[in-house]
Amino acid sequence: MSDSRSPEPSAAEKPRKGFFRRLRERLNQGESWLTYDLAHLLPGGKPDEAFIEEMETRLLTGDVGVDATEEIIGSLERKLWRDELKDTRAVVATIRESLLEILAPCEQPLVVPEAPRPWVILVVGVNGAGKTTTIGKIARRLGGQGHSVLIAAGDTFRAAAVEQLQVWGQRNDVPVIAQQAGADPAAVVFDAVQSAQARQIDVVIADTAGRLHTQENLMEELAKVKRVIGKLDPRAPHEILLVLDGSTGQNALIQARRFNEAVGVTGVAITKLDGSAKGGSLVAVAKELRVPIRFIGIGESVEDLDVFEAGPFLDALMEGTGAGTG
């Protein structure tokens, strides 16, 4: 939820190489959690059942989830029976292949088309996932691409959520449409979209209050926000972006499922993949929902949010930064 701790660089568009290098550093803290010390585990021998079980453990500890893990381990076992796993490299390659198969279809960056205007992004998620911070970063990013952006302060519930956006908006020269605390979020978003129409703004990003997916009435409120936007443009909101906390465990899947049922999620942004978080929940979500992963966040500064690319992500995940890759 916080940003602006480190000085923000002038351009949102930093070289891609830098992002994935940082991702690698932050995911792995030196060594890949998935592939560290494999050589030591298997001194000279061929992979066996015990070795595969160790890989299973590592995947599970990475929050990859039981379903995805079982699929990956399943393909490892099939290869083992067919005697196709000669060494650890073959194991790593097989895991990478399985992961790529799961992740590649989700590699669909958010592209704002020429029409219609305004293009409306509704941002949803549980409390503390990082919605407001992510909105700031996306606004900067789209601004950098030449789009005019307006933010709707739809989180009228949490104390000072509106001010958080306003402070951010002033600093970054992005207009923020807000009403008083406790206002109907649907009305705020409606106003914002209307205002954007009048001002011929390209993109509206609508914030919403964090809500646990178990709160029926709040999920219903979200559905209402969506319906009300639809009155101004039947196809809007054009993107419903679910923000997931990358350090969330198995509950991330349930969150994704419930939000999808309530409003129909068209993309996800996964935040807080830095620290020693391992990014496995991203795999679990990709496997279960097959929904486009629009952004991943690996830190607090603006350039720490970037589009998701399966290949470089997996390289960062599996190669580590130092020795001991095995």
Place this chain on the structure above:
Amino acid sequence: MFDNLSDRLSQARASLLGKGRITEDNVRDTLRQVRMALLEADVALPVVKSFIDRVKERAVGAEVTSSLTPGQALIKIIHDELVEVMGAESKGLELRAQPPAVILMAGLQGAGKTTTTGKLARWLREKDKKSVMVTSADVYRPAAILQLERVAEQAGARFHPSQQDETPLAIAEAALEAARLALVDVLIVDTAGRLHVDDAMMTEVRALQDHLTPAETLFVVDSMAGQDAVHAARAFGETLDLTGVVLTKTDGDARGGVALSVRQITGAPIKFLGVGEKLDGLEAFHPERVASRILGMGDVVSLVEQVEEKVDRDQAEKLARKLKKGKGFDLADLKEQISQMQAMGGLSALMDKMPGLPPQAMKAGMGEKELKRQVAIIDSMTPRERRFPKLIDGSRKRRIAAGSGTQVQDVNRLLKQHAQMARMMKKFSKGGLAKMMRAMKGRMPPGFPG
């Protein structure tokens, strides 16, 4: 995906079924399922490993009490161990310091520190009648200070204002001074969310603790956190002298395995659960409740407890001895068994709680009412009739029916059931309801009762 531990255990039950004793061999498969279930509940792997080891130690060689199946016995061991690891009931906050007693809040971003600060302020004001001041040392997140000001207002706590251009240390010192002057009982210092790998930020919060010498340093953690929570807990535990943990967002449907991880890694007791966004949503911690939630099996645990409590051991043993002597199962014994069922809320209530039983399969005729009627019929018999049911002829049947307010058909049905049960009883060397239940879980003997 399995919904809970009992589902998982039923997968592995084959290895335990019919075994009177848990051994290293027959428990291995089951413990693997337990391991997966705990991982699915987001308990961190190192914690799972040591936990499983302890469960194994306790379970292997354990005699399975006559009232439990080995699977149930294992669940009980796991549950007990969980409760034990998570510590006793919450004793609340330890604020007997020179006022103002300081509470320092720490945690990752988005864990819920500010909301919890407000909830605590309200709790202390309303439950403990303390005067409370709060201040925010979060100079990073835009409007974080304003957020706390609003929350303080709702909680009825005093707010010590701070500015984003101040250092957290300066804020803390000024707030402490203000709290002294205002003679408040408690000062709660909210801090910025920080990542445990951010050395500068961890140093900052340590400095705050050194300056404030808080009575309580609380680690606020999201109940939805995954495997990585263990690293965060370790780093915060090593950096700070944590005195307690607050588990937030427990109104969601996450299993909250993080509770176990954090407790084990930091050693600090879990003091509160955050429930919902409103400021009254704070609850004292109950290890039982959280343990059941992690296992996803509240019902099974309560069932196990019920069976242990309600089945009268002495009665069961008396019956067993009697059966062993070859005296047979008479109507007085049947009444005993029915009473035991009634004590447990009737057979249908029991069936509802049994994992792996088709819910409607055997409910018919086993309700409270039916059991009551059967007791009435038996009560209308003479002791001799109860001992020797063969004595009961047509005339006696009519008398018994009239005496119990039932029809002769009801009496007939009861006698038929008894005959079947008596046959069944002979098959067991020692008896008791629970043992019967165990047999019934595999297959239902035709016509048993009703």
